[in-house]
Amino acid sequence: MHEVVQDYYGNQLQSSDDLKTTACCDASAVPEWLKPLLAKIHPEILSRYYGCGLVCPPLLSGCRVLDLGCGTGRDVYALAQLVGPEGEVVGVDMTEEQLAVAQNHREWHAQAFGYDNVRFIKGYIEKLDELDLEPGSFDVIVSNCVVNLSPDKAAVLSGVYRLLKPGGEFYFSDVYSDRRVPDEVRTDAVLYGECLGGALYWNDFLRLAQAAGFIDPRLLEDRRLEITDNNLAHRTGNLQFFSATYRLFKLEDLESACEDYGQAVIYRGSIPNCEHRFVLDKHHVIETGRVFPVCGNTWRMLRDTRFSEHFQYIGDFSRHFGVFEGCGSNIPFDIDVSATQSEACC
Numbered sequence: 636m637h638e639v640v641q642d643y644y645g646n647q648l649q650s651s652d653d654l655k656t657t658a659c660c661d662a663s664a665v666p667e668w669l670k671p672l673l674a675k676i677h678p679e680i681l682s683r684y685y686g687c688g689l690v691c692p693p694l695l696s697g698c699r700v701l702d703l704g705c706g707t708g709r710d711v712y713a714l715a716q717l718v719g720p721e722g723e724v725v726g727v728d729m730t731e732e733q734l735a736v737a738q739n740h741r742e743w744h745a746q747a748f749g750y751d752n753v754r755f756i757k758g759y760i761e762k763l764d765e766l767d768l769e770p771g772s773f774d775v776i777v778s779n780c781v782v783n784l785s786p787d788k789a790a791v792l793s794g795v796y797r798l799l800k801p802g803g804e805f806y807f808s809d810v811y812s813d814r815r816v817p818d819e820v821r822t823d824a825v826l827y828g829e830c831l832g833g834a835l836y837w838n839d840f841l842r843l844a845q846a847a848g849f850i851d852p853r854l855l856e857d858r859r860l861e862i863t864d865n866n867l868a869h870r871t872g873n874l875q876f877f878s879a880t881y882r883l884f885k886l887e888d889l890e891s892a893c894e895d896y897g898q899a900v901i902y903r904g905s906i907p908n909c910e911h912r913f914v915l916d917k918h919h920v921i922e923t924g925r926v927f928p929v930c931g932n933t934w935r936m937l938r939d940t941r942f943s944e945h946f947q948y949i950g951d952f953s954r955h956f957g958v959f960e961g962c963g964s965n966i967p968f969d970i971d972v973s974a975t976q977s978e979a980c981c
Contacts, residue, residue, distance in 0.1 A: 665689070668908040672716045675747050676709060677740040683733070684709045687780035687830065687878045692806040693913075694906050694941055697721040698774035701798065703760045703791070703807075704728055704781025708737030711753050712744050714777070720750040727756050727766065761787040763794030773798050774941065778807035780878075783833040788840075792847035796885055802940045805849065805883040810834040810860065813875040813966065820871055829867070831860075831876055837966060849883035850891060851932045853916035856880050857968040877968045882916065884936050893930035893959040898950035900927050900937055905945045913945070917967075930959035 665673065669691060673681065683706070690702075690710055695717040705711050705726030714724045728734050737755050745751035758766045760781065776795050785791050795805045812834040826832040835843070844852045857879035862868040902913050904923030913921045915936065921927045926949070929937075937946050 666908070669713070672713050673709075675716065675744075676712045677743055679736060680707050680709050680712060680740060683707045683736060685780065686710065687808050687810060689880070690714075690777040690779045690806060690808055691717060692775060692777070692804065692882070693909050694945075695722065695775065696907075698941070699772060700724045701768070701773045701776045702726045703776065703778040703795070704784070705737065705755065706730070706733045706779075708740070708753075708755070710777065710779055711737065711755070712740075715744070715753050716748060718752065720752060722752060724753045725756060725768070726753065727758050727760060727763070729757065729759050731757065760794070761785055761790040763791075763798060768798055770797050771800050774800055774803050776803070776805045776807075778805075778809070780809055780830050782807065783810045783830050783835065784827070785833070788835060789843050789847065792843055792849065795883075796848045799885040801885060801887070803885045804940065805885075806880075807882075808878060808880040811837040811840060811877050811879055811968070813837070813877070813968075813970070815839065816874065820874065823870060826867060826870065831862070831867075831871060831874075834876055837877070837879075837968065844881075844883055845891070848885065850886075850889035851884075851893070851936075853882050853884075853919075853936070854879060854967045855882060855914065855916050857917075859968070859970065875970070879968060884940060886935050886939055888935055888939075889932050893932055893962040895956040895959040896931050896934070896950060896952050897954060897956055898929055898931065898934045898948070898952075900929055900934065900949065901925065901947040902927070903945050903947065906942070913942075918961075930962075 685706060691713055695714065696719050698718050699722060700714050700718055702711050702714065702724060705728045708726055711724050711726040718724060726737060734755055734757055741753065756766055776799060782788055782791055799805065810830045815836045816832065816834055820826055821832045823832050841852055857877050860876040860878055862871060900921065902921045902923050904910050906913060911923055915921065915933065919933060931952060934948065937943065938948055
């Protein structure tokens with residue numbers, strides 16, 4: 636499907652107005668702190684943006700960041716401002732037309748920022764091991780509505796794990812389905828280009844992530860997608876699609892379930908733009924100064940990553956109390972069941 640994607644994004648789409656669904660657009664309102672950064676990005680870059688979420692995690696100053704499927708570079712240039720002159724952002728994409736746009740405006744952004752800390756590489760995200768990228772060299776890897784376009788998602792996740800430092804993070808937005816996508820949808824060129832045909836069934840994604848070494852994927856936010864083209868809506872039938880942002884940590888000691896060791900953390904309120912609360916994921920909104928009970932995995936995601944110094948830690952792993960209360964395995968996305976299903980009995 637590489638040729639289909641390259642043609643769709645390199646030739647058929649000239650701006651975000653050409654999209655036929657809401658899959659490739661922001662999943663949430665742009666936060667106030669991010670607006671000044673976007674205002675410094677060249678208008679042509681912004682007009683050719685096809686992402687499905689915000690991929691600007693907090694606390695990036697001085698970090699080395701890799702953007703998979705960077706396209707024309709909107710997220711690269713936003714992240715470049717967050718990592719600052721001491722950090723670096725590398726963008727990888729397989730579409731020459733989009734990379735040309737990103738590269739053409741590199742000097743323009745260097746003058747606007749006061750430093751040049753980005754570079755772009757042509758390559759496939761399933762073949763990261765073939766690029767000039769050192770294993771274990773990135774603090775954070777991001778991707779914005781691109782993994783679904785890959786024909787080998789397991790290879791993408793394995794490559795990401797290989798490139799991350801211990802304690803590093805894969806923070807990305809993508810499109811998922813409520814069931815496995817049938818062949819007639821998966822092989823439809825337009826649906827594939829619109830990020831629907833290649834969408835992973837959410838539970839299959841979790842299995843692939845865990846197989847790659849990301850034992851406890853964390854969901855940050857999600858929304859149900861609207862297919863605005865009636866013809867495409869008919870072709871997808873009863874499939875439901877979701878735009879979702881996940882964060883995956885490269886931590887060797889994570890467990891396959893959230894286990895309770897009687898631990899807790901207290902957030903210091905010291906992360907920029909997160910003074911009042913820190914959002915680890917959809918179910919962990921940690922208020923400043925408040926004792927917050929956590930499972931062992933959450934403890935490690937805070938203590939053994941770049942977030943470590945911003946928390947106070949209570950307890951240890953000396954006593955186990957079973958599975959952490961509230962853990963489950965149902966579909967993680969918000970969905971109005973009553974609107975899509977009639978009553979049924981077992």
